[in-house]
Amino acid sequence: MSKLPSLAAAAWLNEPALQRLFAVLAAAGGEGRVAGGAVRNALLGEAVTEVDVATTLSPEQVTEACTAAGMGVHPTGIDHGTVTVVVEHHPFEVTTLRHDVETDGRRAKVTFTDDWEADAQRRDFTMNALYCDAQGRIYDFVDGRADVEARRVIFVGDPEQRITEDYLRILRFFRFHARYGHGAPDAAGLQACTRLRSGLDGLSAERIRQEMFKLMAAPGAVPTLQLMAAQGILSHLLPYTDDWRVLARLPPDPVLRLAALASDPASMKSRWRLSNEEGARLRNTIAxxxxxxxxxxxxxxxxxxxxxxxxxxxxxxxxxxxxxxxxxxxxxxxxxxxxxxWNIPVLPVTGHDLIAAGVSPGPEIGVMLRSLEDWWVASDFQPSRDELLKRLNRGT
Structure with a gap:
């Protein structure tokens, strides 16, 4: 195995807020390391936008130490060992090392540990099981660095075991392949996802939407969606069209791509629990x-x-x-x-103008305004306020 590089010079690692957090965890008798995506992206030369920290301290110890240091602490995922620590307005998710003791395909019961390798072995993909300490040293227990460099999305350990722990990992496999993968997906991972695809039926709509929106914004979204369709996976998520040419010609906007992918776009708001804004966008594409x-x-x-x-x-x-x-x-x-x-103009007259011109308040105001607006639009927005009021006085 080649020598692991150092991230000591990385600007994000040397941010005062992060280094202060490391120092507080160390002073409390523990250790913190950056875990997962930040290390992966740094090795790929891509932007690091979120920094998650793993630690040997328990959530209670993290809370006590960080609160005493004047940091804000919020128990955002306390059942799974995660608290959000706010340092100088910078939020960091800090999670205690853990391993799963019971899983049901959707959620896991965990027990905390101080064993870094045990924590790595419970993670989903090798490229997400990398750690980096405060000095920039990288720790790799699953040969994740090699998979990062080759842009291979490989499950940690046995793919079927990882998937049955949480069936969302099927979607994450395809999402990470669409975002980071080169070439064909890992054969063992693909076979496991295909065999276990019925497990997707038990996932919540919110979790499906979150993963699929990230997938549909990824560079390799279209060929990955085609692969999911060929493997009988996409049909577990939505009724879909197969006009891949249209999808490939659209920008990487998840809502826009969903409008082209879904055979019934209007149904997707309830199916995937979309926001009101997202649902309205989909409805408008067919209305x-x-x-x-x-x-x-x-x-x-x-x-x-x-x-x-x-x-x-x-x-x-x-x-x-x-x-x-x-x-x-x-x-x-x-x-x-x-x-x-072209700046969209505003109708130059209002209901107040009509009342001032002698129109009695009531439903008639709205009728007259709509009539004036129709004429104004048909006249290419040229009539002025005075011209609109003159038309009103002529009995329009």
Missing amino acids: HVPPSPALRPREQRAILYQLGPGTWCDLVRLAWARSDASLEDAGWQALLDLPLR
């Missing part, structure tokens, strides 16, 4: 006729006014992806850029 470059400029402006820029861009991107046009097509690009070139 409106998409714009086209063949529309005249004033027709484009009228539709953009009615839809708003968000729905406009979603519909244009989907229609463009479904068209035969090149992704460099100038007409479609101009259509997509219309919200950047």
Whole structure:
């Protein structure tokens, strides 16, 4: 095995907040090491955006030591040994070393330990089982560094055992392959995921949504989704279309890709427990006729006014992806850029203006406003406030 590199010069490792946390844990008689994704990304030369810390101290010891040091401590996952420690406005998840004593395919009961290798052996993939101490020394108990460098997503130990501990690891296998993998996925891992795919049926909608949204934003999302479909895995998650060409032509926006992937986009809000905003985006992709470059400029402006820029861009991107046009097509690009070139105007008259003009308050105000707005839009937004009020006085 080649010598492990050092991360001593990494800027994120030398942040004062993180080093202070290390010092507090050490002063309490324990040790803290950065675990998982931060070490993986650092070895890949990718940005480190989140730093999680593993420690030999119990959650109670972490809480006591960090509170005494003036840090904020929140028991965000206390049953599994995790507290969130806020150091100088920087949050860190600090988790006690552990190993599983009982699993049911969704959640695990754990016992705490001070054995770093035991903690590594319970993790999902070798690339996520790396540790780095305060001085930048890397600890690798499962040959994870080699898999990181080869961009191989390999389960720690026996794939079937890892999956039956938590069936969400099936989706994580594909998500990490889509994000980090090169070449074909690990054969043993793929076979285990396929054999155990029915375990996905017992997962919560929220956990499925979280993993699938990350997968659909990954660089290798489309070929990975195709692989999941071929292995009979995708059908456990949603009824889907197989127009992979459209998916490949869309930007890595999970909601937009879901709109193209799902055979019934409107049903996905309840199926995956999407947010109201995500559900509304999906509904809007099927509730409106998409714009086209063949529309005249004033027709484009009228539709953009009615839809708003968000729905406009979603519909244009989907229609463009479904068209035969090149992704460099100038007409479609101009259509997509219309919200950047044209500021959507505001109707120059209000209900107060109508009342001031002598209209009695009541439902008639809304009817008149809608009538004036229709004329204003049909006139390409040109009539001024005075012209609208004159039209009102003419009995419109």
